[in-house]
Amino acid sequence: MTLNDIPLISFFQRVLDPLVIMGTLYFASLFYHEPFTGYSLVLMILAFFISSSVYQYVDPYRTWRSGRMLAYARDTVVGWGITVVVLLFIGSASGLSYHYDDTVVLTWFMLTPVVLLTSHLAMRRASLGSGRDSEVRSVVIVGVNDVGLKFANVCRRHPNLFMNVVGFFDDREADRFPSNMQDPVLGKMADIAAHVRAHGTKMIFISQPISAQPRIRKLLDELQDTTASVYFLPDIYVFDLMQARFDNVGGMPVIAICESPFTGINSMVKRASDIVLALAIQVLLLPLMLLIALAVKLSSPGPVIFRQRRYGLYGEEIIVYKFRSMTVTDDGPVVVQAKQNDTRVTRVGAFLRRSSLDELPQFINVLQGRMSIVGPRPHAVAHNEQYRKLIKGYMLRHKVKPGITGWAQVNGMRGETETLDKMEARIHYDLDYLRKWSLWLDIWIILKTVQVVLKRENAH
DSSP states (O other), X not given: OOGGGHHHHHHIIIIIHXXXXXXXXXXXXXXXXXXXXXXXXXXXXXXXXXXXXXXXXXXXXXXXXXXXXXXXHHHHHHHHHHHHXXXXXXXXXXXXXXXXXXXXXXXXXXXXXXXXXXXHHHHHHHHHOSSHHHHSEEEEEEOOSHHHHHHHHHHHHOGGGOEEEEEEEOSSOGGGSOTTOSSOEEEOGGGHHHHHXXXXXXXXXXXXXXXXXXXXXXXXXXXXXXXXXXXXXXXXXXXXXXXXXXXXXXXXEEEESBXXXXXXXXXXXXXXXXXXXXXXXXXXXXHXXXXXXXXXXXXXXXXXXXXXXXXXXXXXXXXXXXXXXXXXXXXXXXXXXXXXTOTTBOXXXXXXXXXXXXXXXXXXXXXXXXXXXXXXXXXXXXXXXXXXXXXXXXXXXXXXXXXXXXXXXXXXXXXOOOSHHHHHHHHHHHHHHHHXXXXXXXXXXXXXXXXXXXXXXXXX
């Protein structure tokens, strides 16, 4: 999708989607010869307001605008699924469910996402024209640079964008162009207006630095004599991007350059998986945890649970729980990391640390919402304050909740980080996790963690 689709998306959100959701219920009632009563109208209104809120949170149109139609279909179906769950809960709690025919409601639940997707695709096709030639928009790109080349590759990889890159315009000499260019250079910037008029080019994407403003202004003046749509490609790739995306605030377009991966539906998926897994593990391991608590209490004086201040989400301090494994409970401005053969580690504690059983109380932190099962490992506050001054991007790891295990830990960065190089390597993996996050990556890390723990690598 391109910017031309924004009015169409607004039409979907405000007009088409409510009509589909309410109309599908009405026709399902007619099909099964069920009367359309006042209770049916109540269900329509509830579905409209609930789905509007859910879809605003899930935002399937974000993937629609980027041309990722499978992801858009997924988000649409998931959003409707959440709406259905909420409606079922309200119906059960209020007793309204007894006023509806089960067959009608089930048909409505199953048919609505299909009709939503079909109507969206039909309206999109109609808005672009009936023939294939009118669907595919010709595109020229101003500027042979990383951004312009990336955009051309996107157009090739996503044919559902219906955008055909004809070529580039650039004022530089040919010997400065990449040798692996797949599209031709059609001329200089001064040639663009004439080319657009001669070939009826539909879209122009300008990929130029801010320093080229005078040339851009001159080009825009010349293009006023054409009917081409003109867009700017912001040069955000000069930054170290982390979950970059386009958004709007109160109708004003903004570009997210450094963002948490857990927004929208991703946040819901992450939290739901944390709760389900943490509850299951706590129930299964409760007898073992009681035995560990007893062993810690009998083996050495001191509390069973070691509480230490760590940085959590957005760098806010949280209290993290562990089974005490040492004779000391350091939590001050200076915290000495545990080393191999550390005399402060108790006999029971040594076993707990090797087997990572000392981390089990952190599943309570997960249920509290302070931690996640997978994420960057939380460091002591003293270590955070030390390394944030030494390692670029260190604090970005706190854009997500800390985890019991993480991408760094399954890549050999488990245990003591006695040198700056080792800590830098750990931070590299932590930030890489933020860039690459997916539910499947979390599952893979959990499975890999079990393997690492059984091998007892780098634990002391």
